[in-house]
Amino acid sequence: QLVVHVGVSGMATTVTLEKCGHNVGYKGLDNCRFCPGSQCCVEGGPECIDSVIDMDAVCGRVSALGLDVTVTISKDAGRYLCDFTYYTSLYQSRGRSAFVHVPPLGKPYSAEQLGRALQAIIEEMLDLLEHSEDKINCQHEH
Secondary structure: OOEEEEEEOOOOOOEEEEOEEEOEOOOOOOOOOOOOOOOEOOOOOOOEEEOOOOHHHHHHHHHHOOOOOOEEEEOOOOOOHHHHHHHHHHHHHOOOEEEEEEOOOOOOOOHHHHHHHHHHHHHHHHHHHHHOHHHHHHHHOO
């Protein structure tokens, strides 16, 4: 139904829902000292692919639950491993992917807090997906 990726960002101070993945602009070397020569994920692919999940709605729903974790939205996962993974997943799944950035443990959230937040996020994503399935299938048949 849905692929959900979670990545740690040393810069994050909130749990961040990524709206889209980007195809071009990959210039930094990864941990294995690799960077695609074309500086893109999929040659000839669209510049940006949005998730079929309405991240604004997920953010609003999860925030309304009163968890002790702040959830925010982003349109740029960083043109590094997370963005590369997200774009590739969105491309292969026809938009049926999500990416959530979390801060490092203890900065400021505990594992338990992050676990509860991620569970709520995934439950809300699946609920939205279930209630918008006809609309999503129609968009991807053309």
